[in-house]
Amino acid sequence: MxxxxxxxxxxxxxxxxxxxxxxxxxxxxxxxxxxxxxxxxxxxxxxxxxxxxxxxxxxxxxxxxxxxxxxxxxxxxxxxxxxxxxxxxxxxxxxxxxxxxxxxxxxxxxxxxxxxxxxxxxxxxxxxxxxxxxxxxxxxxxxxxxxxxxxxxxxxxxxxxxxxxxxxxxxxxxxxxxxxxxxxxxxxxxxxxxxxxxxxxxxxxxxxxxxxxxxxxxxxxxxxxxxxxxxxxxxxxxxxxxxxxxxxxxxxxxxxxxxxxxxxxxxxxxxxxxxxxxxxxxxxxxxxxxxxxxxxLNPPSRVTDTSWIHGGKASWNWWVDNVSKTGHSAFTTEVMKEYIDFSAANGLSYFMLDAGWSKSGDITQLNGKVDVPELVRYGATKNVKVWIWLYSTSVMKQMQEAFPLYEKWGVAGLKIDFVNRDDQQGIQFYYDVAKLAAEHHIMVDFHGCHTPWGLLRTYPNVLSYEAVLGLENNKVGRRDSPVDRTAFASTRLMAGPMDFTAGAFDNATEDKFVARNEAPMAMGTRAQQLALYVIYETPFPMLSDSPQNYTNQPGFQFLKDVPVEWDETRVLSSTPGEEAVIARRHGDEWYLGAMTNWQARTLQVPLSFLGNGRYTAQTYEDAQDAATEPKHLNISSRQVSGKEALSLRLAPGGGAAIRFKKEK
The missing domain is CATH 2.70.98.10 (Beta-galactosidase; Chain A, domain 5)
Structure with a gap:
């Protein structure tokens, strides 16, 4: 009942x-x-x-x-x-x-x-x-x-x-x-x-x-x-x-x-x-x-037809400050098309266009620099859909006018930022946005917001939430570290989808990290960044780094392969602020992510979650020298079964990401 x-x-x-x-x-x-x-x-x-x-x-x-x-x-x-x-x-x-x-x-x-x-x-x-x-x-x-x-x-x-x-x-x-x-x-x-x-x-x-x-x-x-x-x-x-x-x-x-x-x-x-x-x-x-x-504990779905709601990975222009393939920053329609090209070439469903496309205070007017309808049209020729960023205060004032317009343009989703309130009227804003967006076949990703409370069951078009100290902090300081990431896996993650905006490929040790707005880097190893796509739950994950930083780079294949929605989740190990190992199933494939804080450790991971049958394990883990060269990966493949255990050696700030493909 x-x-x-x-x-x-x-x-x-x-x-x-x-x-x-x-x-x-x-x-x-x-x-x-x-x-x-x-x-x-x-x-x-x-x-x-x-x-x-x-x-x-x-x-x-x-x-x-x-x-x-x-x-x-x-x-x-x-x-x-x-x-x-x-x-x-x-x-x-x-x-x-x-x-x-x-x-x-x-x-x-x-x-x-x-x-x-x-x-x-x-x-x-x-x-x-x-x-x-x-x-x-x-x-x-x-x-x-x-x-x-x-x-x-x-x-x-x-x-x-x-x-x-x-x-x-x-x-x-x-x-x-x-x-x-x-x-x-x-x-x-x-x-x-x-x-x-x-x-x-x-x-x-x-x-x-x-x-x-x-x-x-x-x-x-x-x-x-x-x-x-x-x-x-x-x-x-x-x-x-x-x-x-x-x-x-x-x-x-x-x-x-x-x-x-x-x-x-x-x-x-x-x-x-x-x-x-x-x-x-x-x-x-x-x-x-x-x-x-x-x-x-939330009501059933109020969205009758959910066939248009799809999770997917996205390229993103904001974290890397709109960098173009020339290496220079330029917030223009043509440069944003480069991100769409990158999504299309690598099987990503979306491009996330961040702040600055609209005139200040009016989210129905373009600013002359980026033409959203043109981007949507161009993306359609590449089978890539476009999300756009919105300031919450403007949404509160203009959503009745704006959402039908976005549907007409063909916008797939909205990233609504700086909500920064959860009083009774603020909570009602989440419901009003979810309902009106669903009526116009628009998905939503809330940022600057309250942690999730199960709304995704009632309005499945609300894909994700931020409400976490995310990767963006690397642009200005040192607050995003492997210690916090391992803590979030046992704390914030309990509430549900978490748009951490992972995917940094300029990886640095704790000593060599430098906070910077342009060409940002992140503390910890590349293997840990890969692992976050399994450990952290979100059906709308960013590939936050620039297209150039992914091209021909070790580990990028895992980001192309990893799913965004799951049939089953198993937390194999979790110590807040120290380490986390999570396995998730998509169809008949399993994916595993493991990470540690600044302490190097070797984890013995039983594979009993695989059940019967044999699998090919494609493993991306810290290389032997990852403690000093955090971009280095050891990529290998081996046959395994659920009766075995894997030994994962994690460098300081390190991790491992594994794809288990079931053998026919």
Missing amino acids: HLRSIAPLAAALALTVVTPVFAQEPPAVTSPDGRLRMTFTLKQGKEAREGTGALVYSVTFKGKSVLNESALGLDLDPGPMLGADVRVAGAEPSSGVDDYSLRNTKTSKVHDPYNAVVVHSVEAAGIHRKLDVEARAYNSGIAFRYLLPAQEGLSDLKLKSEGTEFRFAEDDTAWVLALPNYRSSYESEYVRLNLSALSNQGGVSSNFLIGTPVLLHQPGVAWLSLMEADLETNSSMYLTNPSGNWAGHLLSVKLSPRWDDQQYAVLGTLPHHSAWRVLGVADEPGSLVESNLLTD
Whole structure:
């Protein structure tokens, strides 16, 4: 059963006998495999009336506590925190299976069974407001959300904040994305700190504003993730540790405030449901990346005909500053045609035309330097389609006029940049763009944006997101390094598609790297850049370097061969900030990517994921001298089977990329 709105729920309750609670035991929900359990109770204060109290929940994994009693509640205007003093009126258990297909992502088919419960509570005093909590337990995690049914005395929704807590049983190690405010691009390092360090630094009270996803480790118990799903009509969730002391092992929810009235996070009418709060739980961090919880918890596709939606690799003019085949920079229609020629010659589906083609502030007018309709026409003769860059503020003002125009021109997709907001209106912008773009057969890649939340299931024309400290940072500084890349494979990647814009072929050691805008280079080996096309999930990857830097270069063949969508994903090894090994299947072929931080290491990789049969392994790995000559590759081919293991020797900042072709 998919509870997508309050109205279907109300109809169902009219025919359902609601289970009375606390007659025998508190309401709870357990995962199908029995390992995860979420329990709801009432926490009574000193002056609580009998049968009333604060609604709280707890979570166990394999019988061990993961979350201790944690508060639930909504701070509505007017009135006190709804959930702080309630009685439980009943609980409605159910079960179901999320069974659906996906395109352009890490898996093509999903089959996730779950058990569910809706807990009904009523305020003990005042006007007796009603609050329901819907929870689901999957084998890979727990999700819950608030349901506010239509009710007497409460017609308008004025949500100031949430009272949701995550009180961890231990001082878990956390990898967190600390953000400066509610108006960022989610582009920073994931920092490793214990929960207590998030509220007490230097012996004084302090705190961080933390974006999602968050990765946590409770040694000896579980690896955990915190994310959100199905944000429509809602504001985005941030987290903070408000305890102010070294004994507070918790995170609490902060909602991004509206731009027009910052005392509120969400305005609307009832009935209403919040976004899902998603707690992934697993034995290993890689299982959190494999999980499909975010798409499970989003509505099915609203795009009836998806035949026009295709992932594909793209040449790109921006990272290399519009360099032409003469070696000089020139932002002209003729030079952009050179990038289309490069795409056509190497089997790339797209060319990504970046900023500067439109007149300032008007995304329907050309600037005289680059003729987009002419580029689209030229690309059509080469079987290459064109994407164009847009500034988000201009899209907000002009999309009703611009999107039909782009469809008329024949533009394939839009890269919409500098969104930098995820308040209620900002989140609605993502949905408005996705819907209108789909109506005009246009795909979308969001940059300067919030991390994904499973929207690709509802609007499969939204192919990718940035929300990562990407390759572009090499143009101005040293923030993109192999350490961060290995961290992203266990953190940011949990949320879904990630347009890191890989593909640098001017590779440098840590000591010899120089940040520069023209002819940029990147730290780490070439083999690691190849590996990123397997490790990082995106159906719209850039080949970010210049066409000249790829011509006749070792390793370029792998970039031409590697697919952009996958039928299956296996995380074989993952240690945040240290190393990652991920295998992905496309049809009957497998691809593997491996990378390390600045520490050289040898990895033993079992090939059991291959199953039966024999394969030819085409391997691109660090050469013997890659520690000092990072462009050097060792390219080899050998026959292998699933009964074997490969030994991969990775240089500092190194990697390996392998294509497994099944023998007939």
